[in-house]
Amino acid sequence: MKQGKLIIISGPSGAGKTTIVQALLAQSPGAYFSVSATTRSMRTGEKDGVDYRFVSREQFQELIRTDGLLEWAEYVGNYYGTPAKPVLDKLEQGFDVILDIETKGAKQVMGKYPEAVSIFVCPPSFAELERRLRARGTNTEEDIRRRLTQGRSECKNAGMYTYLIVNDVQEKAAAEAAAILTAEKCKNKAHLSVLKGE
Numbered sequence: 001m002k003q004g005k006l007i008i009i010s011g012p013s014g015a016g017k018t019t020i021v022q023a024l025l026a027q028s029p030g031a032y033f034s035v036s037a038t039t040r041s042m043r044t045g046e047k048d049g050v051d052y053r054f055v056s057r058e059q060f061q062e063l064i065r066t067d068g069l070l071e072w073a074e075y076v077g078n079y080y081g082t083p084a085k086p087v088l089d090k091l092e093q094g095f096d097v098i099l100d101i102e103t104k105g106a107k108q109v110m111g112k113y114p115e116a117v118s119i120f121v122c123p124p125s126f127a128e129l130e131r132r133l134r135a136r137g138t139n140t141e142e143d144i145r146r147r148l149t150q151g152r153s154e155c156k157n158a159g160m161y162t163y164l165i166v167n168d169v170q171e172k173a174a175a176e177a178a179a180i181l182t183a184e185k186c187k188n189k190a191h192l193s194v195l196k197g198e
């Protein structure tokens with residue numbers, strides 16, 4: 001059976017990665033969105049096990065110690081990591097898997113899985129990024145400032161990704177993400193097994 005595609009989405013907090021993730025999920029039946037483990041506290045409206053697995057620092061250390069994470073990183077004072085087993089199981093079953101992770105974690109995944117599809121999502125400007133973060137109304141002033149600083153430094157790593165989407169108009173950004181996935185699925189190598197009758 002053909003393995004699913006591992007898709008990495010990164011970009012500053014507020015760039016609109018969720019739009020891209022939704023577009024990819026809509027296009028790929030059965031695609032799995034990897035639910036990360038995090039030590040950050042739950043925001044209003046978030047659900048444990050759906051948005052994140054909210055864990056203590058001790059539980060997170062245990063996941064690292066038992067090799068339960070595909071990658072992990074510290075971001076704005078909290079730990080975030082991708083539980084390995086569900087991702088590997090889904091890929092094995094032939095489903096696409098989407099990771100919404102920051103750049104340090106993305107680098108680890110690219111090292112382990114060079115065939116992963118990587119997309120960096122950036123805002124049209126840093127002023128717009130700030131406006132979007134404030135409009136969310138869920139972050140403290142201190143958190144917003146840290147996320148903006150972090151966002152600027154993350155954008156410096158945009159060059160290590162295969163694709164870049166400037167998320168100015170949401171519909172256009174979503175269409176670009178869908179086009180990327182379509183192109184990836186049409187890559188010649190992915191179809192050679194069909195020609196061989198496998």
Ligand code: 5GP
Nearest residue numbers: 013036072073075080081082100101102105
């Ligand atoms: P937030 O706190 O806004 O939900 O996420 C902050 C940042 O953490 C985002 O850039 C998001 O992509 C990243 N992130 C979420 N889950 C993971 C993960 O499992 N690993 C890594 N390395 N970053 C993650």
